[in-house]
């Protein structure tokens with residue numbers, strides 16, 4: 677499932693199926709729980725809100741644990757190991773931004 681979603685992202689296909697998007701968010705969530713041990717409900721809510729936006733971002737690996745996440749002319753560098761994104765650090769609230777989530781999904 678994750679591979680399929682990641683693959684379609686790479687190929688630039690739209691994910692219009694909300695069920696699939698939801699599955700992906702749950703996957704990203706599980707990934708975070710694995711890594712972090714706990715994720716607050718607020719974070720989960722936030723991640724669900726990102727769901728709709730996620731499909732517009734394209735993730736391009738640019739190095740070990742590093743990704744370039746693009747949406748049209750906008751582009752952000754993400755490092756999922758350091759937990760930073762060019763838009764903001766995601767340490768603050770422990771909620772990955774939409775770019776970070778897209779990267780985590782691709783890396784899953």
Ligand SMILES: [Zn+2]
Pocket residue numbers: 752761762763764773774775776
């Ligand atoms: Zn970001």
